[in-house]
Amino acid sequence: MEIKVCGMRDPENVGKLIREIRPDWMGLIFYPKSPRFVSDGFAAQLADVEVKKVGVFVNETTDEILRKVALFGLSAIQLHGKESVELVEELRGKSDVELWKVISVKSEIDWESLRGYLPFVDKFLFDTATVAHGGSGRKFDWTVLESYPFDKGFLLSGGLDEDSAAEVLALAAKIPQLQGVDLNSKFEDEPGLKNIGKLKIFKEKIRP
Numbered sequence: 001m002e003i004k005v006c007g008m009r010d011p012e013n014v015g016k017l018i019r020e021i022r023p024d025w026m027g028l029i030f031y032p033k034s035p036r037f038v039s040d041g042f043a044a045q046l047a048d049v050e051v052k053k054v055g056v057f058v059n060e061t062t063d064e065i066l067r068k069v070a071l072f073g074l075s076a077i078q079l080h081g082k083e084s085v086e087l088v089e090e091l092r093g094k095s096d097v098e099l100w101k102v103i104s105v106k107s108e109i110d111w112e113s114l115r116g117y118l119p120f121v122d123k124f125l126f127d128t129a130t131v132a133h134g135g136s137g138r139k140f141d142w143t144v145l146e147s148y149p150f151d152k153g154f155l156l157s158g159g160l161d162e163d164s165a166a167e168v169l170a171l172a173a174k175i176p177q178l179q180g181v182d183l184n185s186k187f188e189d190e191p192g193l194k195n196i197g198k199l200k201i202f203k204e205k206i207r208p
């Protein structure tokens with residue numbers, strides 16, 4: 001089970017995360033309205049940080065996304081808005097980093113509406129629908145994923161907390177395409193500042 005820790009923006013906290021948790025992925029939020037937003041200046045602080053970085057974008061232009069990929073040395077692009085299949089196809093043609101399309105879940109999921117993304121994305125990521133686009137700290141009804149019809153892997157997101165591990169493992173036993181989890185606001189002392197102790201507890205439960 002892969003672990004992504006999202007919304008890092010404090011250099012000391014990043015250092016502790018890498019030393020003590022060693023997540024598979026570290027997420028950086030490039031959505032200006034988020035309390036976890038990081039500006040260009042943060043790139044210099046991450047120069048020696050050895051972890052795969054994911055940039056989180058909301059309805060951003062391809063030029064700006066590609067600029068951030070180069071500046072931050074991103075390994076993946078997480079598209080967390082209403083990005084069209086056409087935009088994702090354009091990005092696929094211009095970049096060889098991983099592309100993750102976020103699907104914001106209200107209740108039911110229209111699986112056919114995802115089909116067009118399949119040739120261009122490396123993963124889907126399912127998160128709870130919210131007006132702020134992400135970081136809501138709220139779970140959706142995960143049972144809707146039990147009818148997931150594709151082979152493509154996906155990450156689970158939205159309000160995961162220290163107590164979510166058993167439920168995630170039970171879901172992964174039913175749905176092998178569930179490759180990993182995205183941990184964010186429920187592991188914070190304040191927006192952008194992760195509680196390493198809580199992350200440790202979760203990691204021990206999910207990878208016993």
Ligand SMILES: O=C(O)c1ccccc1N[C@@H]1O[C@H](COP(=O)(O)O)[C@@H](O)[C@H]1O
Pocket residue numbers: 006007027029031034035036056058080127132133134135136137138157158159160182183184185186
């Ligand atoms: O965290 C944010 O502030 C944020 C803002 C805009 C888009 C995405 C954002 N974060 C992503 O939200 C999900 C779920 O987070 P949470 O666990 O519910 O707090 C996660 O994928 C983050 O990458």
